[in-house]
Amino acid sequence: MRIVFMGTPDFAVPSLRSLLDGGWNVVAAVTQPDRPKGRKRELTPPPVKAFALERGLPVLQPERMRAAEAVEAVAALKPDLIVTAAYGQILPKAVLDLPRLGCVNVHGSLLPRYRGGAPIQRSIIDGESVTGVTLMYMAEGLDTGDMIARVEVPITDEDTAGTMFEKLSAAGAELLLEWLPRLADGTAPRVPQDDALATYAPNLTxxxxxxxxxxxxxxxxxxxxxxxxxxxxxxxxxxxxxxxxxxxxxxxxxxxxxxxxxxxxxxxxxxxxxxxxxxxxxxxxxxxxxxxxxxxxxxxxxxxxxxxxxxxxxxxx
The missing domain is CATH 3.10.25.10 (Formyl transferase, C-terminal domain)
Structure with missing residues (x-):
């Protein structure tokens, strides 16, 4: 099974690590372009790129995943499965339709609650006492795809966005590894989300x-x-x-x-x-x-x- 991994920040690294350490055939990592950071505005690679290069993985960094050349580059990898975790771009239908086993996402909330780009921060800001990770099939909507599995993680008063990113990224990596065999043989469940229960976590302003x-x-x-x-x-x-x-x-x-x-x-x-x-x-x-x-x-x-x-x-x- 040929897996293409898509992710960008530190949150995504444990999921990629779990795939590689588990012996799965990851053929490439797709991540965001290098961005200027710090006071000196030095061009800095995203954490997923740094980790992928350490492990000898080819890395793609399209500016826009919707661009035809980006779609063609991913198609050339002939993925059977695409795994994403905090990639940072919405995948177009042309990419979602590429792998025969579909595209799955490690999302940092208990869907259908906190769909969107800042679920971890907003769950703490909203005073939630429990959050979690959802492994889901990707669809064209914003985190609307069918769910495969979820795991709950408590939020304590001692937790910050930083500690919860660490806890949820680890929980997500474990969940992904647990369900990969059933994703590979096509027997993973598909549980539709109840849109009436959906809440949203847009990026912070x-x-x-x-x-x-x-x-x-x-x-x-x-x-x-x-x-x-x-x-x-x-x-x-x-x-x-x-x-x-x-x-x-x-x-x-x-x-x-x-x-x-x-x-x-x-x-x-x-x-x-x-x-x-x-x-x-x-x-x-x-x-x-x-x-x-x-x-x-x-x-x-x-x-x-x-x-x-x-x-x-x-x-x-």
């Missing part, structure tokens, strides 16, 4: 990253960890972007405001100390634990408040 302090403490906590360590959450301090990388999970004390704090507007700095920076929210307060002022490196909130002599009553926005 700049406004998704901004902390709106009138929200509840729990919502702000979830948003911050759902954005860590990728884009990170932000607010404004004295008109400049002020990144918030860490927020302590709210506890009972965060809702029991002192009398002098109760009239403060959301976003007001209520207190600072070794614990961090306490900020008024829509229903109480949260404690910031790690921040990054404009033009500086990330640091503990306590260190920043001490060095900047952050005045109580300062309003973040």
């Amino acid at each position: 700049r406004d998704d990253e901004r902390l709106h302090w009138e929200r509840t403490s729990r919502e702000l906590f979830n948003r911050t960890r759902g954005l860590y360590p990728m884009a990170g959450a932000f607010t404004y301090l004295a008109g400049e972007v002020f990144k918030v990388w860490g927020v302590k999970a709210p506890d009972a004390g965060d809702f029991d405001l002192r009398p002098e704090w109760r009239a403060a507007a959301p976003g007001t700095v209520l207190d600072t100390g070794p614990f961090g920076i306490r900020v008024r929210t829509g229903d109480g307060s949260v404690v910031l634990t790690e921040v990054q002022p404009a033009g500086k490196k990330a640091m503990s909130a306590a260190e920043y408040a001490r060095g900047a002599r952050l005045p109580l009553g300062t309003v973040l926005g």
